[in-house]
Amino acid sequence: MLCTMREMLADAKAKKYAIPAFDVSNYEMMRAVLEVCEEERSPALLMGLEGDLQGKGMQLIPAMIKSASEFFDVPVCLHLDHARDFSLICAATEAGFSSVMYDGSVLPYEKNAEETSAIVRFAHGNGLTVEAELGHVGDAIVGNENATTSGDGDPEDTLTEPEEAYRFVERTGVDALAVAVGTAHGVYKKTPTLQIERLQEIAKACGIPLVLHGGSGTPDDQMQRAIENGICKINIYSDVVTGLNTGLKNKLNSISNPATWPMFVFEEARKLMKETVRQKIRTFGSNGRV
Numbered sequence: 570m571l572c573t574m575r576e577m578l579a580d581a582k583a584k585k586y587a588i589p590a591f592d593v594s595n596y597e598m599m600r601a602v603l604e605v606c607e608e609e610r611s612p613a614l615l616m617g618l619e620g621d622l623q624g625k626g627m628q629l630i631p632a633m634i635k636s637a638s639e640f641f642d643v644p645v646c647l648h649l650d651h652a653r654d655f656s657l658i659c660a661a662t663e664a665g666f667s668s669v670m671y672d673g674s675v676l677p678y679e680k681n682a683e684e685t686s687a688i689v690r691f692a693h694g695n696g697l698t699v700e701a702e703l704g705h706v707g708d709a710i711v712g713n714e715n716a717t718t719s720g721d722g723d724p725e726d727t728l729t730e731p732e733e734a735y736r737f738v739e740r741t742g743v744d745a746l747a748v749a750v751g752t753a754h755g756v757y758k759k760t761p762t763l764q765i766e767r768l769q770e771i772a773k774a775c776g777i778p779l780v781l782h783g784g785s786g787t788p789d790d791q792m793q794r795a796i797e798n799g800i801c802k803i804n805i806y807s808d809v810v811t812g813l814n815t816g817l818k819n820k821l822n823s824i825s826n827p828a829t830w831p832m833f834v835f836e837e838a839r840k841l842m843k844e845t846v847r848q849k850i851r852t853f854g855s856n857g858r859v
């Protein structure tokens with residue numbers, strides 16, 4: 570049985586730790602995350618990405634994660650990452666996700682607040698948790714060679730304003746808020762510097778669990794300071810994918826038989842992904858919590 574994100578984040582907020590939230594694109598990624606969460610006694614927060622949910626993906630990925638959750642002795646939340654339209658959220662609700670992120674961060678404030686409010690009413694009516702975004706976490710370099718962009722500008726242009734965040738949370742009734750305080754998605758060109766004071770002000774103004782996107786590549790000490798100051802969920806994608814691809818590349822370069830059993834081909838990738846997942850869990854302090 571999946572659980573929602575609400576109870577997970579409430580505990581994280583009360584005890585000042587953060588739960589790493591991992592985007593999982595396939596079976597190997599899912600298994601690495603769930604195994605380490607169980608070994609480390611951490612709540613498991615798995616996320617689906619729109620690109621992976623095309624076609625039958627919207628049925629198959631949630632079905633895989635829901636059934637896998639029965640075999641692991643830790644709470645599992647299945648969260649839809651970065652949905653930009655209502656139809657995707659409806660489809661995810663029907664497919665059994667227990668939590669969704671509506672990302673209206675590129676919209677003007679008024680429109681973002683209006684759309685988010687409507688989605689909160691719909692999702693809460695169906696028992697799902699909602700995360701929204703205010704301010705905009707931009708892209709560093711998209712971690713996908715087929716979709717490389719140089720990003721959408723300087724992330725400092727669209728940082729979250731504390732007073733606006735307060736109004737947004739009051740109006741929308743959202744459960745968690747992704748904030749822009751200096752991180753970016755993808756692989757960084759230069760090390761980010763988080764704006765901790767701004768984060769403190771936002772946390773104080775909002776009173777709900779805050780979310781940090783673009784966690785991959787952000788220095789650990791900065792993330793720990795962010796956790797002390799209200800961040801309860803940190804999204805991780807690029808670091809795990811890097812483990813997957815590095816492991817695969819090393820292994821494939823070392824074998825000559827193209828018919829090698831996938832179980833062996835994925836061996837190093839699994840090991841590297843598990844190391845990354847464990848490192849995030851321990852750094853964010855979500856180990857030993859369940």
Ligand SMILES: [Zn+2]
Pocket residue numbers: 651706754782783804
């Ligand atoms: Zn994100």
